[in-house]
Amino acid sequence: MSGFTRRTFLKLAGTVGAMGLAGCAATPTKGTKARVVIIGGGYGGSTAAKYLKLLNPNLDVTLIEKLKTYYSCAGSNEVIAGWHDLDWLRRSRDGLRTKLGVNLIRAKVVEIDPQKRLVSLKDGTEIPYDRLVLSPGVDMRFDAIEGYDLKTSKLIPHAWKAGKQTTLLLNQLKAMRDGGVVIITVPPSPYRCPPGPYERASLIANYLKQFKPKSKVIILDAKTQFPKQALFLKGWQDLYPGMVEWVSSEKEGQVDHINPSKLIVATEFNSHRADVLNVIPPQKAGWLARKTELADQSGWCPVDPHSFESTRIPNIHIIGDACIASPMPKSAFSANSQAKTCAASIVDLLNGHLPGPPSLINHCYSFLASDYAISINGVYEYSVTEKQLVATGGGETPMNADRGREAEFAKSWRENITADSFGG
Ligand SMILES: Cc1cc2nc3c(=O)[nH]c(=O)nc-3n(C[C@H](O)[C@H](O)[C@H](O)COP(=O)(O)OP(=O)(O)OC[C@H]3O[C@@H](n4cnc5c(N)ncnc54)[C@H](O)[C@@H]3O)c2cc1C
Incomplete structure (x- = not known):
């Protein structure tokens, strides 16, 4: 981690987290009562729901997720290694409803009407929004490798x-x-x-x-x-x-x-x-994003990472794996960080303020054995001139670092991000 120590990173991570909230000009309890709908209850969508409610409890926040059970991909390699059973990956969003008052709907969203600002569920129910957040994850490109399809x-x-x-x-x-x-x-x-x-x-x-x-x-x-x-x-x-x-x-x-x-x-x-x-086939943004033409020819969704609003359709924000937030990697940590930036921006925009330029972070651990882990991290600042994120710091575990300690950090990271993202 040349010139950029763990201590520096953690200090900055704390500052960035605090800035993300303090940067929101709205007084949390006096915010507008607008309706924000979130599609996708994975790392990105669940974090966005939580932070929208934390920043402005008056908001009407609805999170729509199609799956009965969400299993976290982060940690799934450990299940493949036989260290845990599948149930260990299950994540509950109940805390979002019970502690924060997020409306949770289990349904597949089949249509977004950006003109009328409506989303339609599979059973025909229509839900209006003032701002929409999409965190639909990825789909596999089953047409990319000859011989490999659904x-x-x-x-x-x-x-x-x-x-x-x-x-x-x-x-x-x-x-x-x-x-x-x-x-x-x-x-x-x-x-x-x-x-x-x-x-x-x-x-x-x-x-x-x-x-x-x-x-x-x-x-x-x-x-x-x-x-x-x-x-x-x-x-x-x-x-x-x-x-x-x-x-x-x-x-x-x-x-x-x-x-x-x-x-x-x-x-x-x-x-x-x-x-x-x-x-592991090539991937693209989740189906709904592509259907709504939020994705470009690359299959991913261009956004202005100032607020993660789509550059193709206004009032729709895309976060997580589906969006183009390069040089940020597509990770749970990135999705969580983007969700906080997006939530703070939406609260500002609904209150008639322009959000300040954000800083985002990512820290990604990999296990090689249960007592042996390594990590990589990055800090990303918004460039007002380029309207995109620029990597301003980061590094990897030094070669001589204690891998056992990294493994302990990795385990506590997982507990923290689970609690932070899913309303625990
Ligand atoms: C093997 C593996 C290991 C990983 N390890 C790590 C790690 O250690 N650290 C890390 O930071 N990241 C890790 N990741 C990456 C991480 O899992 C993803 O980056 C993260 O899940 C992205 O969050 P997301 O919200 O964009 O998408 P997801 O978490 O996939 O959530 C998307 C949700 O949207 C729902 N949805 C989609 N379309 C609709 C619709 N039309 N209507 C309703 N709901 C819909 C889906 O059902 C899904 O629940 C790993 C990934 C893999 C595959």
Whole structure:
């Protein structure tokens, strides 16, 4: 973390958090009674609901989520390693209703009418809004890799949305013979959780080392480098020597097509037979955002990160994985940070103030073993001239840092972000 210590980061993180709230010119209890509707109750949407209510309890805040049970992707690699059961990933939003008065609706939103400012639910109910926040997460691009589509994903998991897919991958690992080969394919950027595939490879190796030590993990990567690369490579050497092989796109890592019945992955000049195949396909913003034409040709949604309002349709804010907030990575921490900025901006805008330029943060931990973790962090300031975020600080775990302490930090981070995001 050259020139940028953990202490500096934590100090700044505290300042940024405080600024996010103090930056809101509205007096919380005297704010307008406007209606804010939020679609998507994951990390982004739930945090937005909470902070809108904290900043102005008079707001009529409604959070709409289609799934009965939300399983956190963050932590799902640990379930695949067999450290916890799936239920450990379940997140409840009850505190948002009981402690803060957020209206919770379980339904799929099928239509947004930006002119009438209405959202329509699957059963035909229409809900009006003054401001709309969309945090719909990602969809897989099932047309990107020949041989891999929605139907195939029921047999060859991506496990990039937690739940049934997580269990499927875990069960396949359990059923695999000792001496088997696990192949993970990694898409080009941008995708949800940039270090996630490498944490997954580490934790699968962790499982294999204990139960099937003759086995191997091969990562076929569409990229030439990856986050925390030197730290991961060192960790694999120390913890799982000879067990994890990373193949960059320069060395045949780019997948050409898949033969699903034979579990064969073909690259440009080669083919690899897997015993367990985990295909992480390229991704795009969630369906509703694309349907409403909030996404551009890239498949992601352009926003002005000053308030995370769409640059395509006014009064609609997009946060989390679905939005383009580069250079911020698509992570739960980023979604949480963006949600707070967005909530403060909405309260300001509804009260007729222009919000101040925001600062945002991200801190991302990866486990390589239960007592061995590494992290990367970043600070992002809004550039008024460029109307986008600029990285102004950040770094990675130093090579000589205590990985056991990082693992403890990672565990407490998870407790904190769960409580902060889901109204605990
Ligand atoms: C293996 C893995 C490990 C990860 N580890 C970490 C980590 O350690 N740290 C970290 O910071 N991040 C991590 N992430 C990334 C993190 O999970 C995502 O970045 C985060 O979930 C993004 O939040 P979101 O609100 O954008 O989307 P989501 O959390 O996916 O929430 C979107 C919600 O919107 C709902 N929705 C979508 N469309 C509709 C609709 N039409 N109507 C109603 N509801 C709808 C969905 O059902 C979903 O619940 C990891 C991801 C993976 C895959």
